[in-house]
Amino acid sequence: MDVIISVGYRVKxxxxxxxxxxxxxxxxxxxxxxINV
Incomplete structure (x- = not known):
């Protein structure tokens, strides 16, 4: 998950x-x- 988010932040x-x-x-x-279930 952190990798996906960091890639998104790098691509400005x-x-x-x-x-x-x-x-x-x-x-x-x-x-x-x-949670809802």
Whole structure:
């Protein structure tokens, strides 16, 4: 997870920001489903 986020921070562009948001969402989403269940 840290590697994905660090890559997103290194790429200082709109695409890098979108990738970072997408990656964080994909990582966090399953844990949110577990909490709701």
């Amino acid at each position: 562009s709109k695409r890098g920001t979108q990738f970072r948001i997408w990656a964080i969402f994909i990582i966090i989403q399953p844990s949110l489903h577990q």
